[in-house]
């Protein structure tokens with residue numbers, strides 16, 4: 001079942017509206033968007049894959065709902081708006097009531113002018129729902145972004161959650177609890193429930209009282225309130241982790257909690273405007289974005305914060321290894337620990353000469369995200385979430401230009417390392433000698449007393465024997481205090497890797513960057529302690545409306561399975577099921593149809609498949625180029641270059657190695673034929689591949705994202721689960737059940753029952769022994785698998801490394817099979833041209849893999865049997 005959001009009235013239907021809405025197949029003319037002749041019939045027919053536990057749970061819920069209906073409506077004879085036996089008015093229940101069960105808050109009295117107010121609140125879980133169509137929606141949005149975490153933002157209703165971290169973030173930009181309460185009260189349709197009021201007061205009372213600071217390469221827990229520190233030391237977990245004997249307990253210092261004077265470079269005017277602290281009166285008309293809007297909302301910000309008095313601070317030391325435990329415990333006992341870097345008063349670490357170039361202007365959402373980081377004049381550690389192609393790199397660089405101390409950048413691959421360095425040189429005036437790279441190939445230090453090091457997670461966490469140079473470099477990295485640690489793509493890095501990075505390299509502030517703060521393993525909460533809370537999450541829809549990322553039309557194409565395929569599917573094991581629903585001939589035809597259609601209208605298409613067998617079969621049959629883990633680096637580059645510049649090469653088949661790190665602004669259409677179960681992250685990452693579309697600002701331009709799913713199979717369930725994140729971002733998935741005139745497609749594959757049966761037989765035989773491993777590096781630019789190299793994510797990569805020869809091909813069984821494969825090798829190989837390197841390995845005819853070897857063995861055996 002799709003994840004069931006506990007939605008307030010209207011929310012669920014708003015989110016669902018997108019999926020269920022009607023659409024039509026693209027007609028013969030060049031449409032600007034998906035239209036609507038092919039209707040979705042069933043929306044939620046996902047029985048196939050529902051587990052036993054889920055079934056039981058649903059049965060229970062449905063029983064509960066029935067009982068509820070029975071009690072309050074028909075069976076109990078208490079009908080809507082009626083009095084009970086004692087004459088007391090009973091709550092009003094209607095036919096929809098059972099669906100909300102305990103989450104029905106119709107008893108909260110509405111204010112008389114509630115229509116004019118944009119917010120609803122769920123007192124149980126502090127969820128706030130915003131009516132986007134309300135005239136006050138803009139103001140309310142700015143307010144909510146400051147105090148709450150966005151959860152779901154489809155077209156009409158947005159959902160936010162008040163969390164300890166979000167409330168802390170609000171306090172740290174200068175809002176007092178009473179500002180939060182009063183403003184909420186103003187926007188709410190009901191009065192603010194006491195329980196929420198109390199939560200806000202409780203959660204904000206102790207914020208900012210405890211700080212984690214780095215001094216002389218050691219971590220200290222600090223507070224200006226000696227009593228608070230005593231409370232922490234008396235705690236059985238924290239007390240035991242205090243480092244004694246370093247004199248740390250007597251350690252006191254002073255700091256100036258100033259707010260004024262901070263300049264985020266690149267804002268509004270190139271010289272830098274003090275957006276974060278702009279007072280309402282100072283705001284110039286027409287200035288959008290940034291904290292200035294927020295300043296509008298709150299007339300009474302905490303003036304006392306401007307006080308420059310120095311205060312005594314009490315502190316005790318903790319070891320590097322215990323930082324995370326102490327942070328977690330402090331949050332549990334109501335003293336969320338705050339990691340802030342008062343970089344302007346750091347006289348210990350040398351300053352870095354770095355500024356944004358004068359012509360660099362950061363965009364309003366980039367500025368807004370940075371104003372969350374530097375909200376009170378210091379650098380708060382945390383994570384900024386911006387969609388792919390929205391310019392996370394520039395956000396990181398601007399943070400570095402604001403702090404102006406040593407920076408260490410951690411990336412997922414050595415290709416990204418090179419790109420980050422180039423971006424630093426492009427956007428800032430940093431001396432090239434001050435940006436050094438630490439990878440397997442290059443181990444340079446910067447020339448001056450401080451600088452920037454760009455490296456990969458695996459370089460700094462590598463536990464194998466290091467070379468002499470690497471060791472020296474690691475000592476160099478460990479021996480310094482860094483002002484800022486930039487962590488790229490934080491959602492893909494294992495928590496353990498972060499732990500190792502953070503415990504070996506000391507930095508005063510950390511900024512994590514990601515497009516989707518999503519992990520299916522729920523480990524994402526670890527990032528709160530390892531890096532910091534989410535500071536800002538952009539609204540994808542807003543960015544696409546403003547032209548910063550492309551507008552995308554999303555569609556799910558339902559492909560029925562021929563009976564014989566479906567029979568096999570029902571009998572097959574899990575692995576074979578996946579192969580069968582990917583190899584469904586109706587899906588193949590849909591893919592062929594969509595490729596033809598979009599190529600004809602000038603699109604460049606990427607077809608994604610996680611299933612290597614089908615990836616190759618599709619690409620070969622359709623004579624298209626493809627890249628997967630086993631494709632050599634040279635061949636990858638050649639294929640990508642052709643895809644970008646060669647008008648003859650308009651479709652590229654990619655395995656999951658292309659999910660990230662792929663910058664192909666030419667691509668305007670994505671077709672997904674197989675994917676990784678219900679991964680919301682993968683779905684978002686894949687969509688991200690077309691958000692940068694070059695043509696995004698052409699009038700009426702749309703990019704297209706199709707998911708092809710085999711009807712009545714597990715894919716239906718996974719697909720709806722995968723879409724949850726994008727639906728929350730406001731994307732509407734339309735359902736196509738019938739592609740118009742598909743049967744008229746020239747050379748339509750598997751058009752006869754005979755061909756369809758042959759495909760089934762071949763698929764079964766080919767995969768009988770278990771097809772090749774799907775072990776793939778996540779990184780398109782990581783090393784291909786030959787010899788078991790390591791991908792950008794440090795995982796072992798088993799990609800096929802055996803070469804295939806023409807002789808072997810000719811021996812593959814069956815005339816039609818041979819023709820099939822022979823025509824197939826053409827696409828990648830054709831690109832090599834006359835001057836192409838022979839035996840470059842990889843995807844084309846050279847890219848031998850376990851699958852082909854297995855197949856060959858199978859054929860050899862059957863020939864032997866025949867003989």
Ligand SMILES: Nc1ncnc2c1ncn2[C@@H]1O[C@H](COP(=O)(O)OP(=O)(O)OP(=O)(O)O)[C@@H](O)[C@H]1O
Pocket residue numbers: 361362363366386387388389390391392393394515688
């Ligand atoms: N303020 C800006 N002004 C002009 N161009 C910008 C700005 N911000 C970003 N860009 C451009 O937008 C493009 C995308 O930026 P970037 O590569 O940093 O995106 P990203 O968010 O890191 O994407 P991904 O998640 O796919 O890596 C780049 O070409 C970058 O130069």
